[in-house]
Amino acid sequence: xxxxxxxxxxxxxxxxxxxxxxxxxxxxxxxxxxxxxxxxxxxxxxxxxxxxxxxxxx
Numbered sequence: 001x002x003x004x005x006x007x008x009x010x011x012x013x014x015x016x017x018x019x020x021x022x023x024x025x026x027x028x029x030x031x032x033x034x035x036x037x038x039x040x041x042x043x044x045x046x047x048x049x050x051x052x053x054x055x056x057x058x
Contacts, residue, residue: 003028016039018047 007015017025022041029039041046 003032018042018045 001017003017004015007017020042023045025042032039041054
């Protein structure tokens with residue numbers, strides 16, 4: 001994942017974008033949109049959407 005790679009390159013070897021809150025993820029929105037043209041919040045990542053689907057209880 002692009003964000004994990006960049007955070008780890010800058011020194012945070014354990015950074016995992018899928019584990020942070022959406023509000024904490026906002027730190028990278030502007031730069032990522034400029035570079036990639038889009039931005040996906042952690043809650044919207046496929047891995048998290050799938051995990052939440054299995055947690056749903058009627």
